[in-house]
């Protein structure tokens with residue numbers, strides 16, 4: 201959203217061990233740390249935040265899994281997800297179609313990487329900003345053209361977390377019970393994950409990615425400053441099949457503003473910063489739009505974006 205103030209303590213670990221250490225030390229000192237991924241889905245208070253924020257930006261590495269059965273997690277080959285496509289390692293058809301990723305691996309880079317390797321599974325994550333850890337914590341996703349859902353959990357093989365006792369723990373896909381836009385990880389923090397893909401011809405993966413992006417760009421204000429969808433879609437049985445964006449639209453929310461914080465005319469579930477918005481304005485507009493929908497449709501919308509307020513998060 202490009203709003204918000206500073207944090208009292210910002211920690212930027214460079215590898216999973218430092219990440220774990222940062223979490224454990226913060227807790228020992230009486231702080232429950234907030235974890236910042238790409239910040240694509242958080243709105244941070246203007247006055248700033250007391251306590252500790254741990255950013256995962258430096259945990260951006262992605263590896264090929266080990267094929268040797270020597271007990272090592274990776275074979276040491278690393279992919280630079282920030283490299284442009286032309287400079288990528290050429291995939292070998294015999295490769296195990298998984299990637300071992302640290303929490304800060306950027307989702308757009310991962311999509312590009314998978315596409316260039318001919319790995320299918322993340323096509324619909326194209327255009328979703330943020331990082332792997334944030335994507336898993338939020339169980340980010342969207343809707344297929346036939347109305348069914350796709351989500352991050354579709355490609356996760358296992359997740360490595362730092363558990364509430366400060367220990368690394370691996371959660372297999374079978375053990376993981378994510379919900380719509382909620383990874384349901386409790387107090388466990390994502391340190392990394394193994395993603396599993398379906399090998400498919402590169403051109404097909406490329407084409408699907410392009411088509412999906414085209415559909416998304418046609419309806420969402422993707423070039424504006426936003427945090428993506430503000431509200432979760434309500435249970436469609438309760439809302440009569442209406443999405444949060446439709447409910448906001450019908451309640452007259454589109455175009456409503458507080459300062460430079462505005463509900464997009466293009467998509468009722470996108471709150472955009474026209475330039476000089478403040479977090480206070482964003483919080484107020486969210487409250488106003490929620491009341492509008494409550495009065496108009498009798499439905500209480502739940503926030504998808506995380507509101508990090510000095511007085512307590514919601």
Ligand SMILES: Cc1cc2nc3c(=O)[nH]c(=O)nc-3n(C[C@H](O)[C@H](O)[C@H](O)COP(=O)(O)OP(=O)(O)OC[C@H]3O[C@@H](n4cnc5c(N)ncnc54)[C@H](O)[C@@H]3O)c2cc1C
Pocket residue numbers: 234235236237238239240241242256303327328329330331332333334335336337338339340341342388389390391421422426427428429506
């Ligand atoms: C233009 C735009 C389009 C978007 N489109 C979509 C979309 O189609 N589908 C969708 O689902 N989302 C979408 N989003 C929202 C956002 O991109 C996703 O939610 C993304 O997964 C957030 O990742 P992040 O790393 O930025 O997380 P952040 O915003 O940094 O954090 C989000 C939450 O996850 C927690 N978190 C972050 N990292 C970790 C970690 N390692 N361990 C535990 N918790 C963690 C944070 O504490 C916070 O509670 C969009 C956003 C924008 C701006």
